[in-house]
Amino acid sequence: MKRDWIPWLLIPVLAIAALPLIGSPASWVTLTVAGLAMGLMIFVMASGLTLTFGLMDVLNFGHGAFIAVGAFVAASVMLAMAPWMTADSIWLNLAAIVPAVLAAMVVSGVLGLGFERVIVRPVYGQHLKQILVTTGGLIVAEQLLKVIWGPDQITLSRPTALRGAFLLGDVAIEKYRVLAVVVGLAVFAALALTLNRTRLGLLIRAGVENGEMVEALGYRIRRLFVGVFVVGSALAGLGGAMWGLYQETVTAAIGAQVAVLVFIVIIIGGLGSVGGCFVGALLVGLTANYIGFLAPKVALGSNILLMALVLLWRPQGLYPVAKR
Amino acid sequence: MLRSLLSDDLPRSRWLAVALLAILIGLAVAPFLFPGAKSLNVAAKICVFIVLAASFDLLLGYTGIVSFAHTMFFGIGAYGVAIALTRLGPGWDAVAVGVVAGLIVAIVLATLIGLFSLRVRTIFFAMITLAVASAFAILASQLSDLTGGEDGLNYRLPSVLRASFSLADGTLFGVRLNGRLLDYYLVYFAALALVLVLLRIVNSPFGSVLMAIRENPFRAEAIGYRTVVYRTIASCIAAATAALAGALLALWSSQTNPDTTLSFDIMVDILLMVVIGGMGTMYGAVVGAVLLVFAQNYLQDLLAIANKALAGVPLLANLFHPDRWLLWLGVAFILCVYFFPTGIVGRLRQKR
Numbered sequence: 001m002k003r004d005w006i007p008w009l010l011i012p013v014l015a016i017a018a019l020p021l022i023g024s025p026a027s028w029v030t031l032t033v034a035g036l037a038m039g040l041m042i043f044v045m046a047s048g049l050t051l052t053f054g055l056m057d058v059l060n061f062g063h064g065a066f067i068a069v070g071a072f073v074a075a076s077v078m079l080a081m082a083p084w085m086t087a088d089s090i091w092l093n094l095a096a097i098v099p100a101v102l103a104a105m106v107v108s109g110v111l112g113l114g115f116e117r118v119i120v121r122p123v124y125g126q127h128l129k130q131i132l133v134t135t136g137g138l139i140v141a142e143q144l145l146k147v148i149w150g151p152d153q154i155t156l157s158r159p160t161a162l163r164g165a166f167l168l169g170d171v172a173i174e175k176y177r178v179l180a181v182v183v184g185l186a187v188f189a190a191l192a193l194t195l196n197r198t199r200l201g202l203l204i205r206a207g208v209e210n211g212e213m214v215e216a217l218g219y220r221i222r223r224l225f226v227g228v229f230v231v232g233s234a235l236a237g238l239g240g241a242m243w244g245l246y247q248e249t250v251t252a253a254i255g256a257q258v259a260v261l262v263f264i265v266i267i268i269g270g271l272g273s274v275g276g277c278f279v280g281a282l283l284v285g286l287t288a289n290y291i292g293f294l295a296p297k298v299a300l301g302s303n304i305l306l307m308a309l310v311l312l313w314r315p316q317g318l319y320p321v322a323k324r
Numbered sequence: 325m326l327r328s329l330l331s332d333d334l335p336r337s338r339w340l341a342v343a344l345l346a347i348l349i350g351l352a353v354a355p356f357l358f359p360g361a362k363s364l365n366v367a368a369k370i371c372v373f374i375v376l377a378a379s380f381d382l383l384l385g386y387t388g389i390v391s392f393a394h395t396m397f398f399g400i401g402a403y404g405v406a407i408a409l410t411r412l413g414p415g416w417d418a419v420a421v422g423v424v425a426g427l428i429v430a431i432v433l434a435t436l437i438g439l440f441s442l443r444v445r446t447i448f449f450a451m452i453t454l455a456v457a458s459a460f461a462i463l464a465s466q467l468s469d470l471t472g473g474e475d476g477l478n479y480r481l482p483s484v485l486r487a488s489f490s491l492a493d494g495t496l497f498g499v500r501l502n503g504r505l506l507d508y509y510l511v512y513f514a515a516l517a518l519v520l521v522l523l524r525i526v527n528s529p530f531g532s533v534l535m536a537i538r539e540n541p542f543r544a545e546a547i548g549y550r551t552v553v554y555r556t557i558a559s560c561i562a563a564a565t566a567a568l569a570g571a572l573l574a575l576w577s578s579q580t581n582p583d584t585t586l587s588f589d590i591m592v593d594i595l596l597m598v599v600i601g602g603m604g605t606m607y608g609a610v611v612g613a614v615l616l617v618f619a620q621n622y623l624q625d626l627l628a629i630a631n632k633a634l635a636g637v638p639l640l641a642n643l644f645h646p647d648r649w650l651l652w653l654g655v656a657f658i659l660c661v662y663f664f665p666t667g668i669v670g671r672l673r674q675k676r
Contacts (some may be wrong), residue, residue, distance in 0.1 A: 059447045122662060127446045129661055131390045132599060136658040139592055143651035147642045256588060260458045263451040271447075297466070304459045307452075311440065 039285025040184020045239030048232015054272025064255030065141035070237025112233025270317025388538030401570025476581020602667025
């Protein structure tokens with residue numbers, strides 16, 4: 001099968017098309033980096049969701065809960081390590097961030113395991129109930145977050161080493177965004193390698209294409225699915241932690257807010273496709289930043305507009321998954 | 325007479341009939357039975373939310389599609405009246421303009437969203453409506469010239485509906501006969517009429533097609549019904565009714581802001597109402613709406629008592645904090661979907 005590269009080309013086309021509109025190359029570079037950073041963070045959060053959908057036809061409307069939990073756990077750990085966060089050494093900063101992020105991923109992952117068992121498992125194959133129950137899960141999770149961490153928002157400042165910007169001539173690039181891009185690309189590379197180069201990945205891809213066949217060949221697709229669900233939740237936690245640091249505030253509503261972007265991205269990408277999700281996330285991130293600069297008033301509708309345009313072109317999303 | 329009024333869809337359960345009668349009569353005499361601004365407000369809110377939940381049930385329970393944009397249409401109706409009353413002054417012509425404009429916008433939007441996303445699957449529609457609704461909510465708070473932004477709009481109602489307007493001298497059962505009373509009965513009877521109309525719609529041949537689509541869309545299409553068209557029409561009717569409910573709210577409260585009309589919290593409330601009350605029956609929506617508005621206003625008091633009793637215990641006390649009422653309803657919601665998918669009404673009808 002020939003690879004379909006047109007959607008990938010959209011990213012550079014969009015970026016180049018924006019250059020003359022924005023005018024100054026310096027702000028264009030800043031905006032592009034900001035867009036890529038935002039897009040990659042959304043990708044990290046969305047990748048698990050799109051995979052679970054592809055694999056088991058389960059769409060988790062409660063995905064936002066994992067994002068929020070990740071953000072809260074990371075914030076608590078970082079606040080507990082405040083001296084290291086404000087230290088001048090990048091190593092001490094990292095020594096605070098890395099455990100915070102790991103804790104966020106572990107807690108979200110464990111929560112994902114429970115969520116799958118309690119909320120999702122009883123309603124396999126029933127879309128209406130899935131949507132209802134997972135939304136209920138989101139409501140309860142959001143309230144529980146308020147019970148545990150209190151109803152007020154938590155202010156979180158970035159560690160010293162990640163504040164400020166790199167200056168290249170008159171181009172300013174925020175340090176944190178560079179980190180977000182690096183982490184996002186690393187997650188994408190790891191996912192792509194696992195999916196395309198390992199036996200496990202082969203099984204997952206086969207499961208997305210035709211689950212019954214994989215089962216008939218003697219593999220337990222259920223177990224695969226639980227694994228993917230847990231990894232997806234952990235990634236959502238990672239994304240939530242990154243998003244919390246990006247916004248520098250954490251509220252219980254963060255999950256529901258970001259979940260809207262995540263949904264737009266996976267619709268654009270084609271439900272079930274990781275590559276599509278990646279392209280969709282970058283497109284959403286870039287458009288949001290360009291439009292936010294060019295016409296702040298329209299910025300809110302830009303994502304919806306992008307989604308509508310993509311769906312007019314490819315009604316099933318950029319990379320429709322074969323059987324659906 | 326009663327049969328044709330209820331479109332031949334009787335409660336079919338003694339207890340349900342009792343409950344519905346209690347709601348009907350209770351709301352009718354509420355201003356006299358429970359005088360006071362707060363209880364009248366609660367009663368009017370119940371009326372509005374009954375219509376809103378019933379119109380949502382047309383989508384969720386009868387057609388089997390989940391829309392997260394129902395509050396958007398509710399908001400469009402409310403803002404239609406609010407903006408018209410702010411711009412054109414407090415008159416009935418302004419009300420009419422607002423209602424009609426709101427209806428048109430709601431129906432056009434519903435058609436667009438429907439044609440765009442209803443050809444695909446339930447989940448697609450749910451996600452797209454969620455995205456559109458959240459964008460709309462932000463848009464409404466951003467266009468502050470038109471909508472008053474986060475603060476919303478405060479406006480004057482037509483003089484007949486104001487507290488200063490006096491219907492007759494003196495009092496009836498100790499209640500002053502003023503414009504607010506008139507306003508309440510306007511909301512009450514409009515809500516009653518709308519519920520009966522919806523009942524008529526779901527019990528018509530059109531309603532049967534919707535239920536067929538819910539049960540098996542493939543088969544319905546095979547028999548010769550264009551499912552996209554039927555689903556789109558259903559979502560237009562639901563949107564129009566929601567817009568009317570919004571207009572009623574705007575006419576009752578003389579202020580409209582994003583929190584009370586557009587927020588995701590309201591959407592969650594409607595979902596809870598329909599699912600707890602019972603999907604797929606209009607009566608379920610009625611019962612659910614009454615229950616939830618009561619819970620909102622009075623469960624907090626109960627939780628406050630529990631909270632006080634547990635004051636010493638750290639986490640447990642928070643669990644019963646009055647602001648956490650949604651937590652308990654959320655748990656009830658999940659349990660309902662699992663164990664009582666037909667909700668309260670379904671249970672009552674089973675027992676019969």
